[in-house]
Amino acid sequence: MGLEIKLPGAFTSIQDKGRRGYLSQGFMESGACDKYSMTAANLFAGNLSEPELAVLEFTLKGGEITFTSDEVIALAGADMNPLKNGVPIPMYRPVVMREGDSLSLGMASKGLRSYLAVYGGVAVLPVLGSRSTDLKSCLGGLEGRVLKAGDLLKSGKCGEEKMRFAAGVYKMDFTSLSEENEPWFINPSNPFRYSADKRYVLLRAVPGPQTETFTEEGRNTFVRNPYQLTADCDRMACRLGGPSVEMRKGADIISDAVLEGSVQITASGLPIVMLADHQTTGGYAKIATVISTDIPALAQLRPGEWVTFQYVTAMEAVKIARKENKKLLELKKIIETAMGKW
Known part of the structure; x- marks a missing residue:
């Protein structure tokens, strides 16, 4: 299946790059508020050719997710001190989650919004070319609303390709991105x-x-x-x-x-x-x-x-x-x- 929302956090929704081209018809663009972090999360999750796939956007406080299948994820944006089965995991890196594993996110220690990308993206039906949640029009995402406990989500890829990618994560070398203090790629380049x-x-x-x-x-x-x-x-x-x-x-x-x-x-x-x-x-x-x-x-x-x-x-x-x-x-x-x- 993919992901089961156990605790939804303060305000969690499904977002992508946004619903472009429909302002004249009265539809908001929506999409991730921090599109830089959304893109970074997708890149680290292995969505190299599609860095604008749908992600989960957490605001201020994350929640708890149980994985109902093997998945590869990555987190970017605000640091919500992510834990895999109670053990800290890094942000801005691919992380393998096995069936039954739990991911928990707390209060953001820095920043406001955190993004969870899944290999293959979060698979919900696109509406007007986007999977983003438009809360005012109640469309896109999952029933056009924020996520709640018990929601089940699927990832966009399954089978042999995902299994091969998950196996390869353990062999990946990211030492070139490791720097003292804050790495250059974590934040956008605003002055x-x-x-x-x-x-x-x-x-x-x-x-x-x-x-x-x-x-x-x-x-x-x-x-x-x-x-x-x-x-x-x-x-x-x-x-x-x-x-x-x-x-x-x-x-x-x-x-x-x-x-x-x-x-x-x-x-x-x-x-x-x-x-x-x-x-x-x-x-x-x-x-x-x-x-x-x-x-x-x-x-x-x-x-x-x-x-x-x-x-x-x-x-x-x-x-x-x-x-x-x-x-x-x-x-x-x-x-x-x-x-x-x-």
């Missing part, structure tokens, strides 16, 4: 801004599309000050607290498209950054759009943590995205070398 003894996650953003709605002072306020994540943050968006962004004639506009990374400014002058479950349209003016490579860092922050913003051009955003893709390709190549022919 930080430093002020005195404080370090803030720096979110790079392309200005607009409603730049003219804001005064010059307001546009400068947005990038010169830190903003704090409020308690009102979820898969849809992160609401921020901090200095008010000055507008010319108010925040309301004729509703237009909203994307992941869109930064709306509310009537109070405070930013909201859209995440994976963002709405399809919105009526607040957007001062900027956070680039895709920096969204994973935001998705791992908790309420009370801080961010700052920096304007970049569209061309700079493309160069940054290409550099990040090159980093993932390098990681994929190293993993392929370590796995060999398993």
Whole structure:
């Protein structure tokens, strides 16, 4: 079978790269909030040619899973101190789980969201080209909902191929990825801004599309000050607290498209950054759009943590995205070398 959910954790759902191309019909993109960690987990789980297969996304606290068949898994993202049958196992490495084995995940000691990939992906029926869970429309994933105790999930591959891969895991050599402190591949490549003894996650953003709605002072306020994540943050968006962004004639506009990374400014002058479950349209003016490579860092922050913003051009955003893709390709190549022919 695959996996049986014994304890679902705080908020666990099935996600992949998202449901693209249906915003005009009113369907959210959904997908993993931290797509970098999702991709890394899939690569280490052996899904080298399909790093966007469906995974389990755990938020803040994991749960407990019993394996009803032999599987190969990998974990990435927030460290929830994973245990196999009560014994610690590494993240960012393939791990063989035998039938009857138990995987338990606790509170995240760092970060917010953790991702569990399975060799062959989590096998649920795709809806509109994606297996991601859309909670508001109740579609995708498993019955369009978060996971609960007793749920049974299948992996996408079985038989001889999976058995050969599982046997090969014990022969894989990942010493080239072992470094002191924090290895280069664990986190996305977003920068930080430093002020005195404080370090803030720096979110790079392309200005607009409603730049003219804001005064010059307001546009400068947005990038010169830190903003704090409020308690009102979820898969849809992160609401921020901090200095008010000055507008010319108010925040309301004729509703237009909203994307992941869109930064709306509310009537109070405070930013909201859209995440994976963002709405399809919105009526607040957007001062900027956070680039895709920096969204994973935001998705791992908790309420009370801080961010700052920096304007970049569209061309700079493309160069940054290409550099990040090159980093993932390098990681994929190293993993392929370590796995060999398993």
